[in-house]
Amino acid sequence: GAGVSQSPSNKVTEKGKDVELRCDPISGHTALYWYRQSLGQGLEFLIYFQGNSAPDKSGLPSDRFSAERTGGSVSTLTIQRTQQEDSAVYLCASSLNRGHGELFFGEGSRLTVL
Amino acid sequence: TQLLEQSPQFLSIQEGENLTVYCNSSSVFSSLQWYRQEPGEGPVLLVTVVTGGEVKKLKRLTFQFGDARKDSSLHITAAQPGDTGLYLCAGGAGANNLFFGTGTRLTVIP
Numbered sequence: 767g768a769g770v771s772q773s774p775s776n777k778v779t780e781k782g783k784d785v786e787l788r789c790d791p792i793s794g795h796t797a798l799y800w801y802r803q804s805l806g807q808g809l810e811f812l813i814y815f816q817g818n819s820a821p822d823k824s825g826l827p828s829d830r831f832s833a834e835r836t837g838g839s840v841s842t843l844t845i846q847r848t849q850q851e852d853s854a855v856y857l858c859a860s861s862l863n864r865g866h867g868e869l870f871f872g873e874g875s876r877l878t879v880l
Numbered sequence: 881t882q883l884l885e886q887s888p889q890f891l892s893i894q895e896g897e898n899l900t901v902y903c904n905s906s907s908v909f910s911s912l913q914w915y916r917q918e919p920g921e922g923p924v925l926l927v928t929v930v931t932g933g934e935v936k937k938l939k940r941l942t943f944q945f946g947d948a949r950k951d952s953s954l955h956i957t958a959a960q961p962g963d964t965g966l967y968l969c970a971g972g973a974g975a976n977n978l979f980f981g982t983g984t985r986l987t988v989i990p
Contacts (some may be wrong), residue, residue: 797928799977799978801980807982807983808886808968808980808981808982808983809923809968809970809980809983810980811977811978811979811980814978815978822977826978857922857923859922868913868925868928869915869923869925869970869978870912870922871921871922871923871924872922873920873921873922876921
């Protein structure tokens with residue numbers, strides 16, 4: 767498709783399990799963002815990739831969270847040893863280039879940790 | 881982290897009324913964007929403002945960027961039920977990442 771694709775759309779897991787969330791950005795977009803949104807509130811920044819530069823990981827809440835972007839395209843957000851407070855919608859967005867152009871968002875991955 | 885506070889957090893109004901949503905920060909931004917998000921979807925860009933004092937109009941929506949580039953407002957004239965949603969401001973500084981505000985949830989009652 768032409769938009770940002772995220773999978774899975776819904777994930778229910780047990781506390782302590784690891785989860786992987788995938789983001790497929792719009793082709794040609796060099797910037798990729800991960801945000802977390804709880805209960806329809808504002809977006810909490812997690813991590814930002816820009817081209818081949820080192821990612822900005824300053825928003826990752828703990829060392830249980832990590833993300834990678836392979837070949838400048840697909841990104842995976844991994845949460846290890848999930849906790850109930852990790853339950854949220856994880857949104858991925860991509861942008862054509864740096865400089866705060868329009869962000870195009872996926873529909874998000876809703877994570878529920880039981 | 882650059883904090884953007886939005887007010888009000890919740891707003892419920894009757895169709896046809898006017899409203900203003902505010903986005904405030906102590907940080908200076910090189911650009912500020914407004915997004916609207918509907919349930920089950922990602923946010924969608926409404927406008928980008930880049931110049932202090934800039935005013936942009938998008939049909940019934942008027943966006944203003946503060947002179948000092950620390951704050952912004954969104955004014956909706958004659959609100960319609962289709963305006964219902966979560967409104968988010970987002971500020972950028974240089975080439976760094978984009979920080980989102982706390983959000984304003986608007987409900988327009990027919």
